[in-house]
Amino acid sequence: MKDLTNSNIERQNVLNNRFAVSKVQEHLDIEGMLFEGGYRFTKKMVADFYQVDTSTIDRYLQSNSDELKHNGYILCKGKQLKEFRFEFAHLINEASKTPQLGLFNFRSFLNMGMLLTESAIIH
Numbered sequence: 001m002k003d004l005t006n007s008n009i010e011r012q013n014v015l016n017n018r019f020a021v022s023k024v025q026e027h028l029d030i031e032g033m034l035f036e037g038g039y040r041f042t043k044k045m046v047a048d049f050y051q052v053d054t055s056t057i058d059r060y061l062q063s064n065s066d067e068l069k070h071n072g073y074i075l076c077k078g079k080q081l082k083e084f085r086f087e088f089a090h091l092i093n094e095a096s097k098t099p100q101l102g103l104f105n106f107r108s109f110l111n112m113g114m115l116l117t118e119s120a121i122i123h
Helices: 008-015 018-028 043-050 054-063 065-070 078-088 106-115
Strands: 033-035 038-042 074-077 100-104
Touching: 008 018, 008 106, 018 106, 033 078, 038 043, 038 106, 043 054, 043 100, 043 106, 054 065, 054 106, 065 106, 074 078, 078 100, 100 106
Parallel strands: none
Antiparallel strands: 033 038, 038 100, 074 100
């Protein structure tokens, strides 16, 4: 098997395969928050799943932001953030005054897993 932590092309090959992504989503059976037609995951949810600290997720977001955004990571702000908080405030522990909130869709959630080298869950 190829080392997905080192090859953007290999990661994209997997992430562009809708059938494979769908099967992985079914297999993992991870609960996201259905928002704007797709499941969303907070940084804390991603960190908890991969058993890493949120600061680790922050480092990967900083060093791989273009790739993660390409695969569906968004910064939710303004009206979109207000709507998200209205629906999911009871599930997230983010301060209500936070001007933006990073959200992963399932593809960017998987993408993060492919990038992580510190996570015991993927080794």
